[in-house]
Amino acid sequence: MKLVLYLLVVLVCGACTSKEINEKRQNRRANIVNVKDDVKEIDTEDVLIGAVAQPYMCGEYLAVIDYKSVDNLVHVFDKHTFKHILSLGDRGQGPTEIAVIGSIAWNEKEHDLYVTDNGQRKILRYNLDSLLNDSLYAPTVKLKFGNVPFPDDYYYINDTLSYGSFVETSISSFKQTSGKWNMITGEAELIDYVHPADKKKRVTFAVSPRYNTLVECNRRYDLISLYNLDGELQCNVYGPNWDENGDGKEHFVDAAICGDKIVVSYIGEDWNHNDGARILHVFNITGDYLKTLDIGRRINDLCYDEENKRIIMNLDDEYQFAYLDLEKYISN
Structure with missing residues (x-):
């Protein structure tokens, strides 16, 4: 009897400490909907x-980084009407100028726009309320980076918590991974998972605090990895072009x-x-494939307007910027 009880304890403990990686394999993504005529x-x-x-x-605003601009690097529009409101971010090497613009993030509580200067390794703080009311307003330095990992793109929650995509470099390697970031301490908790097939991790990321989900979409493999917000891998999703040996293709953008x-x-x-990304794959929050939206134009970059349920896109087409109302395509 003692031996039986011992074996039961060992089995239970083993089940608690070992966790299989959930995997989904999708051999077809062929539910294609042509939405070109609905792109506005x-x-x-x-x-x-x-x-x-x-x-x-950014809250009530649509902000656009113009990477090649010779003067103002960020343009701000009303997200409902697309009316231009103001432009900001002088290019230069000065203390309130931007040498090499990186990404931007939004502090909804304070109405602050945070602009990363990769060249001078700092983040500038622009308060939009002050900008709108004071023509002489100048940004302040939110923080300066030391030689520590910092996100090349991030979603701001508060000064002690952001979720971002980090670039890790060394003499012989370049890797992207996601994780948490504390602006005050500069500490980053990076996801340490790398798929066994992936020697040079290249990803684009998205995060949803509401659904406790962080998504990494691989650029070199037909692979999506889903994590919870503690960085624990929940699921790997393999598409029809998955090849563990690599296929020399560009996948998610x-x-x-x-x-x-x-x-x-x-x-x-x-x-x-390649001709760039011209389609949008749609999945539910747990990675199950639903449909493919054929935009019919090259999509350079995108963001989502949750209030108006629109995908905003920068296109390489006769339309430079456009939107697609998503509600009728993703509501069920």
């Missing part, structure tokens, strides 16, 4: 923006969590010779 152009009026641009949703859906732009063609 965004008129940026007289604001000239270069071809390399990244949209961000950008990702957004749209309500309880995951929307990703996808290529699936040769890494060096």
